[in-house]
Amino acid sequence: MTTTLITTPTFARHSPDPWELLASAGAGPLRPCENTALPPGELLSRIGTADALIVGMDAITAEVIEAAGRLKVIAKHGVGVDTIDLAAARARGIPVVCAPGSNSRAVAEYTFGLVLSAARGVTASHGAVAAGEWPKLFGPELAGRTIGIVGFGRIGRLLAGYAAAFGMTVLAHDPYVTETPGARSVGLDDLLTRADVVSLHLPADPDAGPLLSRERLTAMKPGALLVNAARGGLVDEDALAALLKDGHLGGAALDAFAHEPLPADSPLRTAPNVLLTSHMAACTPEANRAMGVLVAEDVVRVLAGQPALRPAA
Structure with a gap:
């Protein structure tokens, strides 16, 4: 079974389209926390069973990536990827994607x-x-x-x-x-x-x-x-x-x-x-849908063995 672990509570909050994209492709979307970000300790405990990871402002460190034995793609639900250890992902051959222009x-x-x-x-x-x-x-x-x-x-x-x-x-x-x-x-x-x-x-x-x-x-x-x-x-x-x-x-x-x-x-x-204010500049329904759709599309592509359309680096 293919699992997409979603750490950010804002994913697909204002549109079902991103969620449906993952589900229809058999990408097993799972969001453990509905209203808060996934705590770092729980992320570490869950990452080993994830094939794809969709994150918000979470710190995706080398330790997290090392613990991700099945991980095939990391997607930033947004644009900036400075909270993701790109070098560690690259060393593991895990592409990192994002949603440029969406917000x-x-x-x-x-x-x-x-x-x-x-x-x-x-x-x-x-x-x-x-x-x-x-x-x-x-x-x-x-x-x-x-x-x-x-x-x-x-x-x-x-x-x-x-x-x-x-x-x-x-x-x-x-x-x-x-x-x-x-x-x-x-x-x-x-x-x-x-x-x-x-x-x-x-x-x-x-x-x-x-x-x-x-x-x-x-x-x-x-x-x-x-x-x-x-x-x-x-x-x-x-x-x-x-x-x-x-x-x-x-x-x-x-x-x-x-x-x-x-x-x-x-x-x-x-x-x-x-x-x-509480890091909410990108919080519009329009941007939320666009971010979700763009990252879901690339998650589905990478899991299917296709190149990402929007690689972060």
Whole structure:
């Protein structure tokens, strides 16, 4: 019997199509946890009987891959595969697939919503009004301001279009992209000193440390806003909290964190002018269906001995 172990509770949550693709191909879909991610210990205990693995933000380490004696394919229910040990998978001859482009619009729209909310204090006003207050919070208009987009792939380009429609000047930094339509390409340090809003859209490198270190955060334009709907490991969170508290930065809107859920003792919880959400930028019914269908199609192909259409690496 062929078994597909699904660790993420969001797989096929808003469409039966991905589930039916697996079932109709005899790929035995199994999701042990309906509402939470599969705990790491249980993943290790179950992985030995799985022929395919569909994951969310789980850490798929060399230890997990080594324990997967039957595994033929790993599928990321999403785009970024930085939580998967690609070298260990490659050494075992296990292809890793993902769903490129499936959630780009969802994340780009959400990111621009974070920009607007952070700039105008929308969530702060909501909290105050709900508590019986009636503040008049002032924030800048976006027209004439500069947004710096770090990572200019599908999401970054969509965001650039939204920002331009609001009259913003768009700067972009991406060492792997030669053309930045709708944006002026600049170096990272130049972008940080010039942008009123900095938005991150690239994977994190766990071996390199935070891209936005304390030094780089300090170099940001005074009063600037930081938006991160990509990966928490990109930002030195302790330094960010300190720079928010001392007023150097005007605010931050974060949908991704180095440790998730956000720890109770995180300094970001008590930092001023911060908007925190639960890694939900990709959570639309449309993106959920697209992600599920794309990864299910490739799981079925690989299990049938065919090459994947969307290999991650």
